[in-house]
Amino acid sequence: MKNVESYTNPIVLERADPWVYKHTDGYYYFTGSVPGYQSIELRRAKTLNDLENSERVTVWTAHDTGEMSHLIWAPEIHYIKDKWYIYFAAASSGQPKNNIFQHRMYAIECEDENPMSDNWSEKGEVKTHINSFCLDATTFEHRDVLYYVWAQKDPAIPGNSNLYISEMENPWTLRGHATLLTIPEYDWEKVGFLVNEGPAVLKRNGKIFITYSASATDENYAMGLLWADEDADLLDGYSWHKSEKPVFTSSEENSLYGPGHNSFTRSEDDQYDVLIYHARPERNKEGDPLDNPNRHANAQLFKFDSEGFPQFGAPGSSTLNL
Structure with a gap:
């Protein structure tokens, strides 16, 4: 890969919550x-x-009315046991009830070798331990166990959403209890809204890392970090540790604001880890930031410190240059 220090960003325009x-x-x-x-x-x-200029296809469209008809958010594509799955959140038609979003999580499946088709089938709602607002599901496998990590509102806990983990019976059904991973507790997680959402999993250096995003979706949006030992019981909340400070925040210098809702991939030559994230080129000037489509997808190489922890640097500044 030529010029491993950087990508030409944004890699995709007007696509928030980018998943690669x-x-x-x-x-x-x-x-x-x-x-x-x-x-x-x-x-x-x-x-x-x-x-940005690649082959593309619309694989699923919201229902006209009722369930899965409104505010389709944050799809993720995964390949599990020789089938493709896309997880996403959706609300019912109409405005949020009492200004509170009513999303639930869903899965669709494709058995084709090439998922760039219209041969996707609905597997229905991924139901959790609470019938409440939930979104931003991701999955990962570890030692032959499939795990599901997501954000959800617990009416008994102040705030908008917390992060949970559970085993899966199959790619659209949870099994056993849900473990609370993190709630918004630090000041940087509670700007505008009390939010922990957008988890993404990275397995490296004997650890399971989970990044997540916090606060409102404007320039205050930032990324946090959880981690557990790879030998630990991942369903035991005490196995997980949390950084008190954010690990990726807005860069005034590089005009990249509100970085977050990330995913991870590898470079074209498979030599480097790549952070995929959305960010805005300016602060949100007015109105609901969710209505502003200027969150663009960016790619950034990063490295690890001597203790094996990811070092993301600042948006627009790869740590490979340090």
């Missing part, structure tokens, strides 16, 4: 929240910088 999966066929598969929030788009390319 690098498959064994050599393609990067990309999805993210589409402005208007009424469909799920999938695109693919052999390089991250080719994604």
Whole structure:
């Protein structure tokens, strides 16, 4: 890969909550929240910088009314046991009740070798331990166990959403109890809204890392970090540790604001880890930041410190240069 220090950012315009999966066929598969929030788009390319002008297809469209008809947020594509799955959050049609979003989480499945098709089937709602607002599901496998990590509102806990983990019976059904991982507790997690959301998993250096995003979706949005030992019981809340400070925040110098809702992939030559995240080119000037489509997908190489922890640097400044 030429010029490993940087990518030409943004790699995809107007796609918040960017998710990239690098498959064994050599393609990067990309999805993210589409402005208007009424469909799920999938695109693919052999390089991250080719994604903006790449092959693309709408694989699923919101229902006309009722369940899964409104505010389709944060899709993620995963390849599990030789099938493709996309997880996403959706609300019922109409405005939020009492100004509170009513999202639930859903899964769709594709058995084709190439997921760039319309052959996706709905597997229904991924039901959790509480019937409440939930979103931003991700999955990962560890030692032959499939795990599900997501954000959800618990009416008994102040705030908008916390992070949870559970085992999965299959790619659309949870099994056993849900373990609370983190709640918004530090000041930087509670600006505008009390939010922990957008988890992404990275397995490196004998640890399971989970990044997440916190606060309102404007320039105050920032990323935090959880970690557990790879030999620990991942369903034991005491196995997890949490950074008191954010690990990725707005860069005034590079005009990248509100970085977050990230995913991880590998560089084209498979030599480096890549952080995929959205950010705004300016502070949100007025109105609801969710209505502003200027969150663009960016890619950034990063390295690890002597203790094996990821060092993301600042948005727009790869730690490989340090």
